[in-house]
Amino acid sequence: MTDKINGTSIDFASFSKQELDSYAGALGGLTRREFLKYCTGIAATMGLPMTVGLRIAEAATTKTRPPVIWLHGQECTGCTESLLRSYHPTLEALILDTISLDYHETLCVGAGKQAEAHKRKVMEEFHGKYVLVTEGGTPTKDGGIYCKVGGRPHVEHVREAAEGAAAIIAIGSCASWGGIQSAHPNPTGAKATHEVLPGKTVINIPGCPPNPYNFLSTVMYLLTFAKPPELDQENRPKFAYGRLVHENCERRPHFDAGRFALEFGDYGHRQGFCLYKLGCKGPETYANCPSIGFGDLGFGAWPVGTGHPCFGCTMKETGFNKPLHALADVKTFSPPTAFPAVDADKGRGVTPAAAAVAAGVGGLVVGAAATAMRNMGGSADGGDSPDDQDA
Numbered sequence: 001m002t003d004k005i006n007g008t009s010i011d012f013a014s015f016s017k018q019e020l021d022s023y024a025g026a027l028g029g030l031t032r033r034e035f036l037k038y039c040t041g042i043a044a045t046m047g048l049p050m051t052v053g054l055r056i057a058e059a060a061t062t063k064t065r066p067p068v069i070w071l072h073g074q075e076c077t078g079c080t081e082s083l084l085r086s087y088h089p090t091l092e093a094l095i096l097d098t099i100s101l102d103y104h105e106t107l108c109v110g111a112g113k114q115a116e117a118h119k120r121k122v123m124e125e126f127h128g129k130y131v132l133v134t135e136g137g138t139p140t141k142d143g144g145i146y147c148k149v150g151g152r153p154h155v156e157h158v159r160e161a162a163e164g165a166a167a168i169i170a171i172g173s174c175a176s177w178g179g180i181q182s183a184h185p186n187p188t189g190a191k192a193t194h195e196v197l198p199g200k201t202v203i204n205i206p207g208c209p210p211n212p213y214n215f216l217s218t219v220m221y222l223l224t225f226a227k228p229p230e231l232d233q234e235n236r237p238k239f240a241y242g243r244l245v246h247e248n249c250e251r252r253p254h255f256d257a258g259r260f261a262l263e264f265g266d267y268g269h270r271q272g273f274c275l276y277k278l279g280c281k282g283p284e285t286y287a288n289c290p291s292i293g294f295g296d297l298g299f300g301a302w303p304v305g306t307g308h309p310c311f312g313c314t315m316k317e318t319g320f321n322k323p324l325h326a327l328a329d330v331k332t333f334s335p336p337t338a339f340p341a342v343d344a345d346k347g348r349g350v351t352p353a354a355a356a357v358a359a360g361v362g363g364l365v366v367g368a369a370a371t372a373m374r375n376m377g378g379s380a381d382g383g384d385s386p387d388d389q390d391a
């Protein structure tokens with residue numbers, strides 16, 4: 001039986017062997033069709049073909065669930081809070097049906113020695129197989145005494161758990177680059193997870209808080225392909241951090257037209273004009289916030305959408321470091337006025353302008369795909385990605 005999801009034909013028959021119906025009532029109560037839609041949505045978020053959604057669905061419903069150990073350092077727990085507010089599927093469903101969250105200091109039922117003993121048991125039993133997630137910064141000054149769990153500095157827990165981890169994910173800006181506590185004068189010597197784990201690959205999902213879908217999509221990719229999605233030079237998944245906020249912002253036409261809010265609550269602010277002059281850092285911040293939004297609340301559910309300037313929370317050099325009122329460095333001013341020839345031979349005669357236009361189209365694809373996921377049932381297609389060979 002073939003059916004269409006988000007405009008792409010999906011062969012349901014090939015999927016029947018996965019006994020997805022046995023998952024009825026699980027994964028947030030999603031039906032098989034809704035679950036497949038969810039998985040194709042994840043593929044779309046990552047700029048992969050919708051058909052990759054089938055492979056993601058297979059991986060998500062495998063009987064063996066990878067254990068996850070989740071450590072908390074210096075932070076506000078907003079990363080976990082932001083995950084708890086996602087519901088495609090709910091975090092509870094993800095925990096119960098996709099991963100096995102064996103240790104999480106906020107969500108653990110057990111406490112104290114009991115919880116620590118369980119963590120140790122999981123690390124021994126699943127050595128080399130579990131996923132380590134770190135949330136929060138790691139204080140390193142004075143032996144790391146400024147954040148202790150179970151009587152030991154956080155940095156010790158991180159290094160110990162990293163030894164037997166199959167993959168390490170730093171969730172949030174605190175774990176990815178130090179976050180708020182690493183801001184000047186950084187009294188506790190707070191560092192990013194990767195800085196205390198030299199030689200290890202740490203996938204960074206920055207944001208304060210990060211978008212839960214970027215985390216969930218990365219986890220699903222790891223489960224499906226047993227390798228990280230394509231990463232940039234700062235080990236961030238390219239599907240989420242490849243474009244400037246400014247490129248997909250709904251207020252961009254106002255920026256291009258020179259219409260700005262000058263004060264909170266003034267005429268321009270009430271009219272939804274561009275927030276650049278209020279210190280919006282969208283022009284120098286790489287993140288997909290405007291494309292996918294937060295909390296499944298629909299269009300406009302992201303900082304700039306609600307009238308607050310982006311403060312560059314995903315960027316080390318911007319968030320908590322650049323004053324809120326300071327103007328952003330604008331990396332792109334306006335669309336090119338000269339366009340490249342469309343009949344240039346592939347691989348030859350490509351002008352910088354052609355490359356820029358191609359890059360712009362790529363950005364649109366990711367934006368459109370994310371919109372498809374947001375709408376869950378729209379007609380946008382997935383588009384190509386450098387990882388297509390995995391499809």
Ligand code: FSX
Nearest residue numbers: 075077078079172173208
């Ligand atoms: Fe940091 Fe996460 Fe900001 Fe808070 O815990 S990224 S302070 S939203 O929550 O680590």
Ligand code: SF4
Nearest residue numbers: 249252274275280282
């Ligand atoms: Fe949007 Fe900010 Fe760019 Fe204005 S400066 S278009 S509000 S991202």
Ligand code: F3S
Nearest residue numbers: 287289310311312313
């Ligand atoms: Fe952060 Fe800016 Fe997005 S403040 S949440 S990167 S809009």
